[in-house]
Amino acid sequence: MIYKNKKLCKVRTITTFLSLNKNKNLWEEEIKKACNFCIELSKKFNKIDYEVQSIRIVTNAFGEYLDTTNFENTKKEFELISSYLNKYSTNNLRMRFAIGEAKTNEEIQMLPKLISQFGDLSNACVNIKKDDFDILDNETILQSAKVVKEISEITPRGEGNFNFTVNFNCKPFIPYFPASFHDSSLQNSYVVGLETPDLLVEVLKDYNLKNKNENISHQKLFKDYYDVLSNALQYHIDNIKEVIDNYSNSDFKFVGIDSSAAPSKNCSSMVSVYNQLDVEFFGASGSVEASSLLTKVFKSVKNTPLVGFSGLMLAVIEDLGLAKGTINKDFDIRTLLTNSAVCGIGLDTVPIEGDTSIKKIASIMRDTGTMAFRLNKPLTVRLFPYPGLKQGDITAYESDDLCNCAVLKVK
Template sequence: MKIRTITTGISISSPKDTDKIKQAHEFNQKAQKIFAQQGYEVQTTRISTNSWEEYLLNLAKVDIINEIQTLEKTCQSLDISFFNIGHANKPETIALIPDIIKSTSIIYCSSQMGNRETGINFENTWESAQTIKRISQESENGYGNFRYCAWANCQPGIPFFPTAYHIGDTSFGIGLELGELVNQAFSQADNLQSAEIELQSILEKELIKVAKIAEEISLKFAVKYNGIDTSLAPSLEQKNSIAFAYEKIMSGKFGYPGTLAISGMLTRVLKNVSVKICGYSGLMLPVCEDVGLAARANEQTYDLTHLLLYSAVCGCGLDTVPVPGDITIEKIAAILTDLATLAIKLNKPLSARLFPIPHKKAGEMTSFNSPYLVNCHVFSVD
């Protein structure tokens, strides 16, 4: 099992608040070292802030972009590779996100489409759809959308990007890569019931160890600990694919009947491990971040509607899903509205990271040049 991220959240009042950024980075480095001493590989350390609307208020567009670029330079000087400026919650600020993505390289951000209390914000949802479309047109192979998502009903303190945002005093959370443990549990199981028992047992044992180290770090450095996001972050390694894990206990391929039941079971286990949890703590099914999911997408064993269905009982929503480059803003908005409806109706955090692929049609292969993504066929949205 690997630790995908140690994510520390800070509240800043200005992009020039470099002391807090430095302190968060130093804390991340120390925490990473402590985990490494205990035998854990920490793949990334990350920093998220409160909404950038709060610390870039009342600035002109050009000044906002300049301030964020300055912020990125500060991060790069400190060797910070993942920095999230939180979410936008107004149509006029969401509209600036394509320019933010285009003018930076390590800055992540998101937009809010609604929550349980206020319902769906249709203006934000429409602007988010326009943002996805613009980013796809203004970045190579549409890759800029890797650093942006639209979400509904997501709380602060999610360790995973790009959804992460922060409120309040400095705190940190842990995100894991659990595909290896799921494959281990399912390899030892004969059916759905035994797989659930086996997985619960393995996760209890392993996550308690991680939680204990995190709690000790929290005490040592007096930084609040939010918990572990138990979500099954994906692996690009074939042996740890979540899709191939499913197929160990089902008759058929991922996407066939039985997929929904396994998705529900996985989420049930992930939410019931006896450690402090945070964030999504559910099943992630990011199409372009998992070799098995990409392979089954190529075979058309599942589609975008299936992913929405699985989101009803599991995960984080629609993640790294490639769609045709000529998709209309209306269709993107319809997909986002469906997702926001699920999030609010079921009171769960869901996000959408869609990849319209320029000049590609449904069934054609993506051509990402990224260490974080695997290529697969573009999904149909008809």
């Protein structure tokens, strides 16, 4: 059966969440434990033929353990942490590190320089709160919008924004970067995240091929799509959970799986999933209905706790099909926001005009945040202003993670 093919389901990440404090003498041992844990668990998955793509470490808010009195002090201490990460990582697996959330004005202002100098080892987020009247903290949103602009100006092609996001209604234990953060009041834990677009596409292809001459009602068709996708996803999660259940480790507690499809430029596009659901292209009529169905599938997992987003991810410049869709003018930012109402993750890796004002960036953040709290779901904003480019211009990203596409406009 096609859905049992383990090459179609990859473990995108084993993500550990740990707390550090001001005692620098403890840092090396904590990082060593996390690295060794991830490497050992990845070997367990490899033994049953699941590929592990990356290992990740997320800390509590960096202001709780780094000296943030000035940037030079912060940089010096972070260089020490980087040396430990390099010492205990492995050449076979990509290592990524998140410094948690920035909580104060001073910490937020440090992020552009940290990200510029340390890149993939300095993933960070800002969690936006609301008041009792459900009004978002606009001062922090404006500060975050300034960070987005500054990162775009001091990193080549603005690619540093890959490592920064603004979170709304997000909880700890998101395994995907840069939305990840840890709460020091919680114990050290870990989460597994998956990459499943290949699985979704092949399962749907198989179903459609077997039923191409059948006259099936729309209601029955979508119920069948739900069943075959849900069963396929559950099969692999059961296999992964069995490994977890048999792996004993006292340093990190298993808290759940993020069932999101987590697309990348190296697997099938989520657009291909929409195609198999008889949607001509993402953004065409039927897209919202398909998004809702897919979200229902990701939420259907049994026998294991779901954490993080556990929903549909539409990461524009990490997905070749979505990137092409920007060139074809298949969708705009409002399309992404509309679909976020029935799925997730918000506005993720969206290329925008380089001269987009801070005011407009803050406004689209507030729209996203309002939806997140009103609908009680986690949403994020990760925008990529591209210096010098206007709507419709084509990017020239050099990062291995990013797909080139047309720049969108924040209206």
